[in-house]
Amino acid sequence: MLDAEESRSVAAPADEANRGDMQTIAHWIDGKAFAGAGEGTLPVTNPATGVVTGQLRLATAEDVRAAIASAAAAFPEWRDTSLARRTQILFRFRELLNARKEELAALITAEHGKVLNDALGEVTRGLEVVEFACGIPHLVKGSFTENASTKVDIFNIRQPLGPVAIISPFNFPAMVPMWFFPLAIAAGNTVVLKPSEKDPSASLWLAELWHEAGLPAGVFNVVQGDKVAVDELLDNPGVKAVSFVGSTPIAKYVYQRGTAAGKRVQALGGAKNHMVVLPDADLDLAADAAVNAGFGSAGERCMAISVVVAVGSIGDELVAKIKERALTVKTGDGTRGTDMGPLVTQAHRDKVAAYVAAGESEGATVVLDGRGIEADGAKDGFWLGPTILDNVGTQMSVYTDEIFGPVLSVVRVDSYDDALTMINANPYGNGTAIFTNDGGAARRFHNEVEVGMVGINVPIPVPMAYYSFGGWKNSLFGDTHAHGIEGVHFFTRAKAVTSRWLDPSHGGLELGFPQNK
Numbered sequence: 001m002l003d004a005e006e007s008r009s010v011a012a013p014a015d016e017a018n019r020g021d022m023q024t025i026a027h028w029i030d031g032k033a034f035a036g037a038g039e040g041t042l043p044v045t046n047p048a049t050g051v052v053t054g055q056l057r058l059a060t061a062e063d064v065r066a067a068i069a070s071a072a073a074a075f076p077e078w079r080d081t082s083l084a085r086r087t088q089i090l091f092r093f094r095e096l097l098n099a100r101k102e103e104l105a106a107l108i109t110a111e112h113g114k115v116l117n118d119a120l121g122e123v124t125r126g127l128e129v130v131e132f133a134c135g136i137p138h139l140v141k142g143s144f145t146e147n148a149s150t151k152v153d154i155f156n157i158r159q160p161l162g163p164v165a166i167i168s169p170f171n172f173p174a175m176v177p178m179w180f181f182p183l184a185i186a187a188g189n190t191v192v193l194k195p196s197e198k199d200p201s202a203s204l205w206l207a208e209l210w211h212e213a214g215l216p217a218g219v220f221n222v223v224q225g226d227k228v229a230v231d232e233l234l235d236n237p238g239v240k241a242v243s244f245v246g247s248t249p250i251a252k253y254v255y256q257r258g259t260a261a262g263k264r265v266q267a268l269g270g271a272k273n274h275m276v277v278l279p280d281a282d283l284d285l286a287a288d289a290a291v292n293a294g295f296g297s298a299g300e301r302c303m304a305i306s307v308v309v310a311v312g313s314i315g316d317e318l319v320a321k322i323k324e325r326a327l328t329v330k331t332g333d334g335t336r337g338t339d340m341g342p343l344v345t346q347a348h349r350d351k352v353a354a355y356v357a358a359g360e361s362e363g364a365t366v367v368l369d370g371r372g373i374e375a376d377g378a379k380d381g382f383w384l385g386p387t388i389l390d391n392v393g394t395q396m397s398v399y400t401d402e403i404f405g406p407v408l409s410v411v412r413v414d415s416y417d418d419a420l421t422m423i424n425a426n427p428y429g430n431g432t433a434i435f436t437n438d439g440g441a442a443r444r445f446h447n448e449v450e451v452g453m454v455g456i457n458v459p460i461p462v463p464m465a466y467y468s469f470g471g472w473k474n475s476l477f478g479d480t481h482a483h484g485i486e487g488v489h490f491f492t493r494a495k496a497v498t499s500r501w502l503d504p505s506h507g508g509l510e511l512g513f514p515q516n517k
Contacts (some may be wrong), residue, residue: 014487022053026057026224028207028222029223031217032217034067035057037314040061041058048342049378050378050428058229062226071238072163074219078190078219078304083136086186090112092214094131101120103205104167109335111200113298113341114209115336115341116335125462128465132182132183132466132484134187142256143155151500152499156495157497158494160491163190164191166243168193168244169196170300170344177193179483189240191220194223194229200224226237230254234261237261243266248402248475250427263476266481266490268476272402272425272426273306273430273433274307276445278311280435283318285457288325291325292459293433293459295340296407299383310411310412315410322388322410326388327368337449342380342381348382349382350401354400358397362395372385386406389408423451424449424450428474429470431450431451431453431460433455442456450472468486
């Protein structure tokens with residue numbers, strides 16, 4: 001993910017020649033568009049053309065407080081809204097989103113750059129969480145024990161937290177927020193979403209869709225902004241929980257500052273995902289998977305495969321097959337039927353290219369160089385084609401750092417044990433995969449590997465909505481993963497009630513500790 005320094009570098013004012021009568025993108029508070037008091041702006045750019053398409057209004061701390069106040073005011077009524085009514089609104093939102101998902105996908109492509117079918121896939125995966133949240137009456141059911149003690153009943157219930165914040169990254173402007181807000185809203189919470197400043201329009205589109213679905217004003221709010229907005233969400237006592245996805249340094253910052261303020265925090269960080277290929281694997285299947293998982297969305301996925309671990313003597317054949325397939329990938333404007341789009345900003349494109357140069361200078365073999373790609377798109381687009389580096393060492397920066405671009409590093413090892421040791425020593429633990437036809441090796445791998453999400457002959461093991469999404473080690477700060485029943489539990493808290501209705505036989509004083517009888 002983009003780090004703080006890079007974010008600042010792309011936040012310079014747009015060229016006056018590019019300004020024109022472009023749209024102004026602001027906030028959504030209390031059920032309507034909200035301009036805000038801040039005068040600071042950032043350019044929003046189409047990565048396929050390099051043209052600035054909008055100016056983003058940055059929220060001041062006062063603007064964020066207004067969003068939190070709206071969420072706090074809406075919470076009591078929404079908390080007490082029946083599960084039946086909440087579910088009806090969720091279903092209505094689901095139907096609207098499904099009917100108009102191509103519209104949202106086009107917005108994503110225009111600001112992120114990923115190709116249209118990839119953007120549509122993002123929306124569809126987010127839609128799965130909305131569908132899961134439609135089952136909220138079952139997911140928040142409590143428990144009841146009758147006569148736990150004589151004429152004493154005990155029951156357990158789950159209740160919403162209050163206003164919660166979601167801070168989401170640029171690479172999935174629709175799907176990642178939808179990992180969180182459907183469950184938060186269904187469970188009775190209110191939401192303040194702070195999307196990435198690089199592709200903010202999807203968040204406002206979703207806010208308008210909620211409004212159309214009948215969600216009461218103040219239940220879903222959007223504030224655009226930078227660190228000022230983030231810090232207010234982390235510090236403000238009106239926010240009860242924070243969900244974050246981004247780079248590891250920022251995830252750690254969000255976790256530490258949020259928990260210091262007494263909040264519940266789930267902060268998902270960066271990744272360095274390895275794909276182990278054993279000698280018995282189907283190499284054609286493995287090569288297809290490496291290209292799909294390494295270059296899809298230009299590698300700007302936290303679940304992208306960035307390291308292929310070739311075990312034994314298969315390295316030369318596997319690399320040749322990967323190169324053969326990568327050469328067929330068509331890079332260009334995502335609206336033109338291409339396979340892979342641009343990187344999100346010029347600064348990020350240059351940073352990824354610098355990693356390729358560093359790998360080459362440190363001794364890696366450049367099997368395929370995407371730095372000079374002739375893309376099917378505007379000359380000022382932020383292009384970098386599929387790139388393959390072989391003979392990568394674990395000390396090289398292309399291995400140690402999260403590059404977040406279409407760069408596939410191949411590391412060669414002698415044995416399964418060497419591959420496992422390498423993965424478990426890596427500070428990241430988001431996703432991994434193994435390709436093999438040996439069931440015993442596969443079972444051993446998913447048992448022994450220290451990674452949160454594991455694929456067996458599946459290169460991008462993103463679980464379905466009814467399972468949790470989350471990594472280990474430096475890929476997650478906090479104990480709770482996204483969506484699934486863990487997500488429901490994150491946005492609710494348990495309350496145990498012990499009940500006894502008046503009975504004269506239980507009168508009298510008794511100062512000893514209560515005993516069950």
